[in-house]
Amino acid sequence: MASFQIHEDQENKLENMRLRSGKNVPIKRSALGTIALQANNIKTNVNILKPVKNTEPTKVPFSIHVDDGKENIQKDKVPKKHEVQEKKEGGIPSNILELPRQPFREIPTLMSKLDVKTKDDSPLNINMSIEVSLNQFDFPYYGQDTYKYLLEAEKRAGPKPNYLNRQPDITNSMRMILVDWLVEVGEEFQLLNETLFITVSMIDRFLSYMSVVSSKLQLLGVAAMFLASKYEEIYPPTVHQFTNITDNTYTNEQLLRMERLILKVMKFDISLPNALTFIDIITENCKQTTQTVCLTKYICELSLLDGDPYLQFAPSVLASSAIALARNCLEEGEPWSLNLQEFTGYELKDLKVCVGFLSNTHRKAKLIKHQAILDKYKSLRWLSVSSIDPKPVVINSA
Structure with missing residues (x-):
């Protein structure tokens, strides 16, 4: 039958014997501080192992055959004096360096052949990305659908x-x-x-x-x-x-x-359409002149200074009103054409109140002390539209 024995360390056993006998049994080892002092007095009975001599005969390692090379050795060829003189400057023969230098000439490239237009040429223009800045709304086929989406997005x-x-x-x-x-x-x-x-x-x-x-x-x-x-x-x-x-x-x-x-x-929603978004899509699909577009953006940017009167209007109404006012100042026919009315869905009477606010802002733009927008649109980049005098606009209620 198997048996087991509980292991007890000697220190605990000695302590228990001392408590039972009531006598002070001397302890062989004290605190950690005296360990180093007694370390030199400890005698060990462990025999130090000495290396055993190897009685087996030493094995000869494998050998690698090395060809003495006497058969293939050739004497180094000593270069002659005239050959040494011919080579200089990195091993280039002197007779090559003494050749007359050829003048530079233009190497014909493949691009020169692209200048010749044929009936089989591709309609793609490789320089379009450099010269022309494409408008994001320059897709008339999707213009009406995009505008309807923006009308819904501005209400969000x-x-x-x-x-x-x-x-x-x-x-x-x-x-x-x-x-x-x-x-x-x-x-x-x-x-x-x-x-x-x-x-x-x-x-x-x-x-x-x-x-x-x-x-x-x-x-x-x-x-x-x-x-x-x-x-x-x-x-x-x-x-x-x-x-x-x-x-x-x-x-x-x-x-x-x-x-x-x-x-x-804002709950990370920063992609709402603004008035400039509607200006771009309306003027692009209704084919307004460049001067009309610049003046429209100038008038609409002036509305950014006065917040309260314009926050009550939707961005689409604000953009349409700015277009009507710009067309009125430039005298480009009717302020609000039938094409604009059909695309935007707004009639001129729907824009009457907003056009009145914009006309007042445009008229006093040169009188206020904040002139950053005025100076910005004086540049030729914007066709100096800020120097165009405002004109009164009359909108019939009918």
Whole structure:
């Protein structure tokens, strides 16, 4: 029958014997401090193993046959004196260096053959991507469907009218100063107009739900433009560039925290159509002149300064009203043609109130002290449309 035994260490056994006998049994080892002192006095009975001599005969390792090479050795050929003189400068013979240098000539390439046009040439133009900037709405076949989608998208979420009345520390003049400064920032960084419109839209949407103190209003504006540039631009400015343009009033971490807060408040929905989106699709599908398009964008950008009167209108109404006012100033026939009416679904009487606000803003543009938009559209890039005098518009109610 199998048996087992419980192992007990000697220290515990000795301690139990001492307790039972009542006598002080001396302990052989004390604390850790005396271990080093007794280490030299310990005698060991372990025999030190000595290396055993190998009695087996040593094996001869395998050998590799090496050819003595006497049969293939050839005496090095000593170069002659005249051969040494002929080779110089990296082994190039001197007679080659002394040849007359041929003049440079243009090598014909394959591109020269592409200049010849034949009936079998491809209709694709390889330079189109460089010379022509394609419009995202330059697809007439899908124009009406795209416009209907944008009409539904503009109802999804937008800024609330008269939200400034609920802001305890922000006024309309502060907002106007911020937008005017953002226009200058956009010109400094050479940003697209779409970036500016998205920026102002995000500011208005954020302020519709959150209260901001006046000292953080510029931080909100620069964070919104930083976010919009990453959404719209191919090469957006860095966070360091945006903090530097504020004279380092805010740190990079503050800017990034505000960016995260904007996205959280808007639930990451920053792709809402704005007035500029509708201007592009309407003018592209209704074939307006370049001067009309530039003047329309100038009038619509002026509306960004005055927030409250225009937040009550849908972006499609604001864009259509700006087109009608621009056509009236340039005297291009009727302010609102039948083609525009059929495409947009708006009649001129539907735009009467908004056109009146835009006409008033256009008329006083040269009188206000915020002139960034006016100076921007004085350039030849925009055909100097800001120098065009406004004209009164009369809209019949019928």
